[in-house]
Amino acid sequence: MDERTRADVERAEAVIVEHYPRLVRLAYLVLPPSMGRHRRVLTAHGLVQRALPRATRRRPARGLPAQRGPAPESGYDQVRLRILRLALAHESRPGPGLPAVPVVWGLRLFPRAGGIDELGLEQALSAVPAVVRAALGLWHLEGLDEDAARAVLERAGAEDPDAAQRAAEQLDRETVTGAAALLNSGEFDPCTVQTRPTDLLRRRQRVRAAVALAAVAAIGAVVAAVPGGDDRPAPAATAAQQALDPARLLRTPNEQWADTSRVDFTAWPARGRQAGDRELLGRALRVWAAPPDGTRITATAGTSTRPPGHPPQLLYAGLIDNVMVVVLYDGERLVRYAEPEDATPTLHLARVDAADVTTAAGLVIGRGNGWMRYLLAPWISDVAVRDLLAPDNPPHGLHVAPDGVTDRIPTPPPAGAGCGRWPVAQFRPSTRLGGSTPAFLLADLDDLVPVHLTSGPPASGGAQGAGPHEATDPAALRTWARTACSLGALRGAGVRTVNDWAFAEQSLPEGGGRATWLCTRADTWRGPGSVTVRFLPPADRPADPGRVAGRAASTATCGRFGPQVVGDVNWRARSGRWYLLAAGGGPVAGLDATGGVRATAGATTLAAPAPGSAARAEVVGRLRDGRTVRALRP
Structure with a gap:
């Protein structure tokens, strides 16, 4: 072996040993948060330990000595680049082909819990690609400037480093406390970990x-x-066999939710009268692992139906309306096993990674013809029901059993049955959470987990307090009254949140009153979101849906990474004259119309005479940074 090659390897080993905590922290940041903290910690250590290059055999060079060139990269730069490549590859192809991780039996490892700011940053990081997290780490953990970070990302194989840096800059601005301080806290330190036994009692x-x-x-x-x-x-x-042992099910203590910074499904205790029924729990686990013929399996969009890879957490086991129900959670998915009398069992799986205090506040524990029941999180103090189509009517309270199961709640009308009412649940969190979380609305859309309804502009610009708020104030309820019936189109789509944003108001020509432009964005648990732009002229009925002005699927429009939006419609005044109306929201500063109507405006709304209802115009919004955005089409 060539002496220089051996020296390179030894230098890399010295770099890894000297900078080990720093390198592991960077790998931990880039790895997908959806892996869970235990596996993420072990994988980060595994990537750094496998970053040591292998020595290669070389023939001794003969002839003239090589000319002098630029100084070679430092050993640290090479090791860091190798770690970044491995961590970025883990998002696109986790599993075989990537470095093995250390094995720890009987213990769960996780960094020290941080506060609400760290939790918020962790949730924001889980919503962006790995290359964005890498850019943030190179800035705040490695101290690189934008040019140096871009060069490292390019060498690591990032497809669009500039876009990644823009997204990282946006996320950085939206972090109130400062991402640099948070990323250097104990919450993101995989070398200083706490341990917890997985099965102490057994x-x-x-x-x-x-x-x-x-x-x-x-x-x-x-x-x-x-x-x-x-x-x-x-x-x-095997690990798969262990996952099917009901004695190994994880159970969270009853009061852990009040003493943790992670308020999600991991904080749910095991409830229900059959929580100790090992025969029932064993049947649920076996059906999940190998569904017998005739088993009805329902999985929301983007949810895997694979068997459990480790012992899951037990959330509930009990009798609901003459049906034995077991609810399990494996850190990524909820699984509801239902065992009706004299009928084949059913499985319903739903992806719930990165859930929070609102999206983990309840799940559908039972369902029938025109009704359903929720199982509430332990931090919910009370729940009420209200009709979105009657915004001025107060909510009415709902009885909750000691095990967290609610009375029956009417469900929204099925498709094709009209839309005379739209019941939703209004949840109120316990004051033990600090009183900072207001009441919020959840809507049943035929999935295992209800959808969180919000109102307001997307979080952008780094302003403190910016972003959607809970849709329980009178203005938000009036807006939701006009869009509630459109929720039916989202049934079974794995939607996590739906936000109504009134992005513009416009005075209509010829004294036609004031109209509202609304962007409704639905975000799914798997990531992609869809939007619908509505034009809402004055109406006699509170639930008048207005007109759809545009739609888009798999888009960032009206979201935190794409707050710009433009819509247009042809509108007829009482005089019979037609007008082109357009509006923009977010960073839109002006509008231009070409084609069937030619007009320009230096504001966020535009109104121009149109030759008729069929006049087609191309409307473009001018952004403050010089870019443009086209109006969405219906």
């Missing part, structure tokens, strides 16, 4: 089971050695 049974298993394996080995014996290998307790 460790003794596990040891006995392990001894028994070893005995079975030994007997199997003896039998296999006997001539004419069965050639099949002896049984072994």
Whole structure:
């Protein structure tokens, strides 16, 4: 082996040892938060440990010495680049082909819990691609400027480093406390971890089971050695088999939700009268792992139906309307197992990674013809029902059983049955959360988890307090009355939140009153979002839906990374004259119309005479930074 190659490897090893905590923190930041903190910690350590390059054999060089060139990269730069490539690759192809991680048995590892600011940053990071997290890490953990960070991202294989840096800059501005301070806190330090046993109460049974298993394996080995014996290998307790053991189900203490910075499904205790029924729990786990013929399986969009890879957490087991129900959570998905009398079981799976205090506030525990029941999170103090189509009517309270199950709640009308009412639930969090979380609305859209309804502009510009707010004030309720019926089109789509944003108001020509331009954005648990732009002229009925001016799917429009929006319609005044009306929101500073109507405006609204209802115009919004955005089409 060439001496120089050996020196390079030794230098890289010294770099890893010297800067190990710094490199692991960077890898931990770039890895997908959806992995869960335990596996993310182990994977970050695994990536850094595998970043040591291998020595290669080379023939001794002969002839003239090479000319002098630029100084080679430092060993630290090379190691960091290798770690970034591995971490970025993990998002696109997790699993085989990537470095193995250290193995820890019987313990869960996680960094020290931070405060509400750290939790907010963690949730924001989970919503952006790995390359954006990498850009943020190169700035705040590595101290690189934009040019140096761009060069590192390009060498690491990032497709669009400039776009990643813009998204990172946007996220950085929206972090009130400052991303630099938060990323250097204990919440993001995978080298200073806390440990928690996965199965403390049943460790003794596990040891006995392990001894028994070893005995079975030994007997199997003896039998296999006997001539004419069965050639099949002896049984072994695989991770998949352990995941099907009801004795290994994780159970959270009843009051943990009030003493943790992570208020989501991990803080739910195990509830229900059958929470100790191992036969029922075992059946639920086995059906999940290998559904028998006839089992009805429902999975929301983007949700995997794979069996559990580790013992899941038990949330509920009990009798709901003559149906045995078990609810499990594996850190990424909720699984509801329903066992009706004299009927085949059903499974309903829903993706719920990165849930928070509102989106983990309840789940649908039972459903019937025209009604449903919620199982409430332990931090919900009371729940009421209100009709979105009657914004002035007060909500009426709902009884909740001691195990967190509500009375029956009417469901919205099915497709094709009209839209005379739209019931939603109004949740009020416990004051033990600090009193900072107001009441909020959740709507049932036929999924396992209800949809969080909000109102207001998307978070942008870094202003403190900016972003959607809870849709419980009178103005938000009046807006939702006009869009509630459109929620039916989102049934079963795995929607997480729906936000109504009144992005512009416009005085109509010829004294026609004031109209509102509304952008309704639906974000899914898997990431992509869709938008609908509505033109809402004055109406006699509170629930008048107005007109759809534009739609778009898989778009950032009206969201935190794309707050700009433009819409236009042809509108007829009482005199019979037609007008082109247009409006822009967010950073839109002016509007231009070409084609069937030619007009320009130096404001966020435009009104110009049109030759008729069929006049087609191309409307473009001018942004403050010089870019343009086209109006959405219906």
